[in-house]
Amino acid sequence: MPGSPPNAPCSMRASICALTCWCSDDTRPIRSATPRSSMRSGRARSSRPRPRSPRKNGSPRPGPHASRPRASRSTARTGPGRSKSGSPAGPCGSIRSSPPRSGPRNGRAGDCQSPARGYPRGMSAPVAVALEPCSTGENPLWHAGENALYWTDIPAGKLFRFDPADGIYRKVYEGEPVGGFTVQADGSLLLFRVSDFARFDPATGSLSILRTFRDEGMQRFNDVMADPEGRVFAGTIGTDDRGGGLYRVDTDGTVTRLFRGTRVSNGMGFTPDLRRMYWTDSTAKTISVFEYDRATGSLANPAIVHAAGPADGTPDGMVVDAEGNLWSARWDGHAILKIAPDGTVLERHAFPVAKVSALCFAGPDLDQFYVTTAGGGRPESQPLDGALFHLATGTRGPDRFRSRILL
Template sequence: MDAHCVWEANAQLGEGPVWSPSRDALFAVDIRGSRLLRYTPADGTGRDWPLEEAACWLVERADGGGFVAGLRSRRLVGLTLDGDRLSVGPELMRLEEDAPGNRLNDAMADAAGRLWVGSMDDAEQDASGALYRVGPDGSVARVDEGYTVSNGPALSPDGRTLYHTDSPSRTIHAFALAADGALSGKRVHIRFGEDDGYPDGMTCDAEGHLWVAHWSGGRVSRFRPDGTLDRVVRLPVSNVTSCAFGGPALDRLFITAAAATTTHDAPAGEPLAGGLFVCTPGVAGLPPGRFGAP
């Protein structure tokens, strides 16, 4: 199975795809390019907005007040779109005030309205990153640590398993997730080999399979709940960053990619690097979570 490019967004570091049912659009961020990205499948158009400070992820708010965005400076802010007019609201909270070399990298919301937020060393050298749980009431708990480049997280359909990745170690971990948000039983779920590249962003489908983007691997792989490989989606670019299900039926898999990293441009011969890709894998995804009281 292959994916095709629907928008040559030329994202330096496309990340954080999230489907917005209320807007019938796929949103993502270009972290290195400091842009908000939107793709509307109904008319096949892409739109971007410059940001004064790079956003690393977006999650819709349960109160209908737009999005909450995680900024590079580890601040969480409100973000709204009134038509095509973008507004960035005041700071909601700040994580890791004692870690100026870190930035946020990936996040998702669960069915209880909690945010799961990862941080990382912006220089990608030290294991200074962590995983946080942010409650709908604004409470913050540091629930795991020791990440150099945190990625994911993703949840199983029953909400009882949380997956989270440390990309440089090529390892996806699984945790048992209790109803109150407590994590336990951390274990290695999937370990990538050198030929696989590095596990990056990921999402679960309605059948409980995990879809994982391969940075420096040119593909997205679907893994069974036991961690074994089920199938592969090939892309014409090397640095595949993340994926999310979207469309009215949540049956299209949108895939982001990168045209450049901190120190490197995309490999030669990849004119679609940094584009937004899509495939129809024959399985539906899960409704995207929203931050705030359900």
């Protein structure tokens, strides 16, 4: 199915007219580190009001309960999104938001990148940079060749491109749902759809199907990831609790089933030494590690390294940083978790939405996160449900490998 032209407009809820920077004093992100005591040492402050001297002009000072203008807690730009021409964007059109122009600048309040209360040094609070109300925003992927980010709204069958340089995002594809995609070695995108994978050129909108594929119990492709040799590990969602699984697509287009036995196969990542691979089973709410053979692409000896707790939400998308720690997005968990290789939860970073679906390292130094969310476009949705978020990480991650399928 041909994709839509690259300049197709993207929709926006008219009720959302301001970029939201979630870094006010009312937020209380949670970490595993011991919180500071709410009581300071020393004497308690007196509750009696201090006497005030009259003003020099003789007018009385306002009382303690007099209304005063309050500055907005958001340090991001407010007002409606704007198109490339600078005019306010209506319900349709390319939308301008306010991400950092050249990556996070710690200490600059205007970019909302100063260390937020409750966050580790170097980490920032999440900022909504694209207010697209995605039903299931997923698969954020940084395209280093374009210095741009792509992500999908799976049920809507849409693929978006966000340019951090000007803060504009636009729809580049609309058609059959895209469960996951990779960047190919030639810079094109490899879309894994319901029953095929296809090469897509965002600049022209051209799409060519490379292979069709269906397996028993398979509903559609889901999260995918390229390996160092250009193969692709592709997860699927099943029609029942045992129909989903994990497949390997070799560079010649051959598809091999590795295993089945879950309903929702999800996020993956390699250890820094490329000897092991993590895989998320959203149905069982676990993350497992496999021995990975780079020469053959085979996986062996799976072992569960992390099982989600009752209040953790469901593990969804995942990345691994340069130090070997896992970062797991939590569906219905309001958070992303930083997890040690042994499965210990090191940090929990709260989000203002419940369904946090996936994340990726991005930026010239791969020291930023873009995070997708879900739940938008419904009567019960909150204003930020389904938005794309940005935050500084305080760490770095490897770039995703590029696929070389049938090139």
